[in-house]
Amino acid sequence: MAPVDLIGSSPKFRAVLAELEKVAPVDSSVLLQGETGTGKEVIARAIHDASPRRNNRFVALNCAAIPAALLESELFGHEKGAFTGAWGLAKGRFQSADGGTIFLDEIGDMPLEIQPKLLRVLQEREFERLGSGQTVRVNVRVVAATNQDLAQLVNRKLFRADLFYRLNVVPIHLPPLRERIQDILPLTQCFVARFAARLNKTIDVIPDDVLAVLKAHDWPGNVRELQNVIERAVLFSPGPALSLHMGLTPTRKETIEMPKRTLAEADREHILETLHKTNWMIGGQDGAANLLGLPRTTLIYKMRKLGIETRRSPVTPMLRELAEEECCAAANG
Numbered sequence: 567m568a569p570v571d572l573i574g575s576s577p578k579f580r581a582v583l584a585e586l587e588k589v590a591p592v593d594s595s596v597l598l599q600g601e602t603g604t605g606k607e608v609i610a611r612a613i614h615d616a617s618p619r620r621n622n623r624f625v626a627l628n629c630a631a632i633p634a635a636l637l638e639s640e641l642f643g644h645e646k647g648a649f650t651g652a653w654g655l656a657k658g659r660f661q662s663a664d665g666g667t668i669f670l671d672e673i674g675d676m677p678l679e680i681q682p683k684l685l686r687v688l689q690e691r692e693f694e695r696l697g698s699g700q701t702v703r704v705n706v707r708v709v710a711a712t713n714q715d716l717a718q719l720v721n722r723k724l725f726r727a728d729l730f731y732r733l734n735v736v737p738i739h740l741p742p743l744r745e746r747i748q749d750i751l752p753l754t755q756c757f758v759a760r761f762a763a764r765l766n767k768t769i770d771v772i773p774d775d776v777l778a779v780l781k782a783h784d785w786p787g788n789v790r791e792l793q794n795v796i797e798r799a800v801l802f803s804p805g806p807a808l809s810l811h812m813g814l815t816p817t818r819k820e821t822i823e824m825p826k827r828t829l830a831e832a833d834r835e836h837i838l839e840t841l842h843k844t845n846w847m848i849g850g851q852d853g854a855a856n857l858l859g860l861p862r863t864t865l866i867y868k869m870r871k872l873g874i875e876t877r878r879s880p881v882t883p884m885l886r887e888l889a890e891e892e893c894c895a896a897a898n899g
């Protein structure tokens with residue numbers, strides 16, 4: 567992602583910028599929390615760019631986008647032959663970020679079984695590649711982000727408390743766009759200019775009624791949603807005045823929750839289907855975890871998170887107990 571000029575002059579956004587300036591020069595871990603599209607990634611990059619590490623790499627990794635089984639190797643690397651398919655040595659993102667910054671996005675999705683290893687890098691700055699006994703030392707600053715309530719995940723034993731405190735040295739909360747309406751005009755002007763240039767159009771008027779509609783909308787998708795709306799508006803505006811073409815639906819709550827629910831629902835359905843196939847057997851060669859390509863503890867963790875109760879298993883009480891035991895072990899590290 568190319569560096570972005572941070573736009574916004576509302577008091578809440580200015581407060582974020584002030585925190586950014588304070589935290590950039592030091593090496594403390596930063597935890598960015600905020601709804602989707604509020605600018606967590608651009609702020610993470612801005613912290614790196616304003617830090618003494620700016621000439622080294624900024625390495626971003628989305629913890630939710632990588633299957634749990636691969637995440638550990640992605641972060642810490644592996645030796646040749648460490649597991650089936652490990653054809654050669656891989657350095658891992660921590661080592662690539664040496665001297666720079668690693669951005670761990672969606673940190674709330676970091677599986678419990680990898681969390682101790684992350685904690686160790688944060689505390690001791692060292693780790694071992696998968697399949698290697700040799701300790702690697704790195705000097706990496708960690709910036710993490712999440713749109714989940716991490717403290718609540720800790721309370722529910724889905725995230726390690728010690729790791730949470732270690733990451734949360736400097737918490738920065740990114741306010742939703744609806745709480746900084748003052749930023750809507752400058753952001754709109756910036757996006758209009760950008761997309762008009764890209765589409766080779768001239769749009770130099772933002773009519774008052776258009777601005778009023780933009781200010782009244784709730785922006786569940788925050789700055790990203792505004793950016794998309796403006797891109798479409800620029801595309802469809804017939805003359806030099808920005809027109810919204812399609813109305814913005816004020817039914818915000820539904821729009822906020824729908825995509826999340828759909829994704830979680832899709833996961834839920836897939837897991838339930840697999841559990842059904844395996845007669846609720848989780849572990850073992852023919853178990854659901856194996857079919858889904860997940861470690862058992864990760865599947866159980868996901869099931870808990872999605873509200874699928876292991877006790878619904880009609881299989882055996884013993885298995886259920888085993889699963890619950892494992893779940894607690896995973897939750898407690």
Ligand SMILES: Nc1ncnc2c1ncn2[C@@H]1O[C@H](COP(=O)(O)OP(=O)(O)OP(=O)(O)O)[C@@H](O)[C@H]1O
Nearest residue numbers: 570571572573601602603604605606607608789790
């Ligand atoms: N203050 C800002 N000024 C200019 N552009 C911004 C600003 N904040 C966000 N953006 C733009 O909005 C989009 C969304 O920002 P970003 O990807 O950083 O959000 P996010 O919080 O990481 O979202 P998600 O939780 O969905 O990953 C990006 O295209 C980014 O460039």
Ligand SMILES: [Mg+2]
Nearest residue numbers: 606607671711
């Ligand atoms: Mg992001």
